[in-house]
Amino acid sequence: MSQYTQELKATAQSMVAPGKGILAMDESNGTCNKRFEALGIPATEDRRRAYRELILTTPNLSQYVSGAILYDETIRQSTADGTPFTQAMKDRGIIIGIKVDTGAKDLTACPDEKITEGLDGLRDRIAEYYKMGARFAKWRAVITIGKDIPSATCIEGNAHALARYAALCQEGGLVPIVEPEVLIDHDHCINSCYSTTDRTLQAVFAQLRLNKVDFEGMILKPSMVITGKNNPDGQASVDEVAEMTIKCLRNNVPATVPGIAFLSGGQSKEDSSAHLNAMNAKFGSQCPWSVTFSYARAIQQPALDYWKGDDANVAEAQKRLLRRAELNSAASIGKYTADMEKEAELAGAAS
């Protein structure tokens, strides 16, 4: 039992409070630069800082977002008026999160598979982040579906690393977000995604138990059970995704875990909201945990597309960010409808 047991439990519950989700804005510099370059935005520290300020200072964001996951560069940055981002977040009631893995690297002897690194020195980094005000962390493992993969080597290795990370976080006072992502790349069918997600979650929870992780002080961030994006036969329906995802989670996730906060994984913003909504509207009463969002692209993209690196566009971009947060908040309580997308478009066109 950690000295932080009660604090961890309270933080985890606040992260998935009703109607709230988590905003992922922890893109590494490489990923952030790629997204900037696609829109012609200069890939500089100054523009990354300005963009993160835009997100964190969006008026009323905390109505829909409990916490935000930062990258190491971002947690050390400040707003243009010199207020540290950590202080700006505290002032707005947004819990500070931090990505602590150091990325998914090629897995030796396993072609096309990845292993996430970052355990070396992690105890010290957690202590530093806690002192800076962080109260939760994130570690993403990547599982790829393809011919003869994922291998047991990949699943077990990543599950072990996730559990070692989670235990260290709890020792140091950070709620671990445990993120095993089954990629939507390739052409697999939804059944194949189901079986891979099931295998992965079984391994992850076995390792979490072995490493004595307290389920009440963690959040699971899985991918949804979904058809591969290049499947020539098209995509499974929204209802099928919701049903199979919840079935897979109910088979694997202990009831004591306070919340499940999905990644969007490259789904469209509309699909990300519709899938989350269907899970809550149809199966919410069968779920012992909160089921919410921890999206990056599915929340940020409209704001980034509008901003384009230009300070004159900040206020309008913030409205777009807030609107996506609002729609996903509605989806997290089963109150989202496709008509809300039309209203969102009209509001965007009118402004």
Ligand code: 13P
């Ligand atoms: P996406 O929602 O864009 O998949 O990002 C979530 C995330 O944190 C990936 O690690």
